[in-house]
């Protein structure tokens with residue numbers, strides 16, 4: 001393997017170990033957070049309350065050099081509460097743009113489905129374009145720019161489900177589940193130990209190392225056969241026997257996301273080439289939120305993740 005992989009990889013490995021110490025049983029979430037960070041995509045995290053979603057992003061923000069903001073969404077939020085506002089200065093007779101909380105490297109958007117549609121679309125536009133347009137001025141967002149949005153599946157009253165077209169803006173959609181007995185016990189022990197003052201030291205990944213790591217991720221080799229595999233998975237959502245459960249199939253953004261995420265996962269595994277297991281491991285989180293099932297499939301109790309699982313079983317990797 002190329003020796004230039006070493007420097008950023010060490011930093012990223014240390015970061016991963018550090019996060020694992022603070023987030024019990026959340027290996028998948030940690031991997032997905034790092035994949036999003038390295039691939040330059042955004043993450044949607046869904047799960048019931050109290051599963052350390054906020055904690056995960058706080059820990060990440062403490063450990064990676066850069067600015068951080070948290071936005072708690074409510075139904076009365078306005079787009080400018082996120083993106084910023086031009087403020088008039090009477091002395092000079094000019095407007096000055098005061099940037100909102102999206103102008104940070106890491107932005108935690110808690111309970112995104114409580115924000116009204118106008119706010120959601122302003123945010124998702126900023127995520128896709130890496131810029132905010134106010135009046136006739138455009139303001140570039142910082143780099144790196146990572147949005148982690150959370151949503152709570154058990155609440156429906158007073159929420160605005162994200163439109164399918166906008167869900168597509170997230171690189172990965174992670175679903176969290178309640179922990180088992182052993183994990184639950186470890187969480188109790190950890191949080192109690194922390195309360196007694198045993199907080200582990202923060203290990204920081206510098207912006208320079210992050211930029212190096214991102215450059216390395218881009219260099220990760222994705223063999224032509226693997227590209228074909230990704231494309232065949234995505235095409236299986238559009239035609240063939242499994243596509244009949246799908247009303248809206250995965251767009252090319254799905255293939256691009258799965259490719260980018262697979263390369264980042266390969267890097268995290270210490271490889272400079274991606275493998276079918278990278279693609280298969282991330283396919284559910286990268287594709288399921290980009291499709292809409294037919295009403296019949298929904299009535300049968302099928303979920304998009306089940307369809308992706310079936311597609312993975314049906315499509316040969318190589």
Ligand SMILES: Nc1ncnc2c1ncn2[C@@H]1O[C@H](COP(=O)(O)OP(=O)(O)OP(=O)(O)O)[C@@H](O)[C@H]1O
Nearest residue numbers: 022023024025048049050051052053054055187191
């Ligand atoms: N897997 C875990 N590892 C470490 N701590 C955990 C874990 N799960 C829960 N906790 C603890 O549970 C508490 C709740 O965490 P947190 O506030 O981050 O949850 P949340 O998912 O953001 O909840 P909400 O959806 O209500 O905002 C924290 O004290 C956190 O330390």
Ligand SMILES: [Mg+2]
Nearest residue numbers: 053054055110
């Ligand atoms: Mg929270």
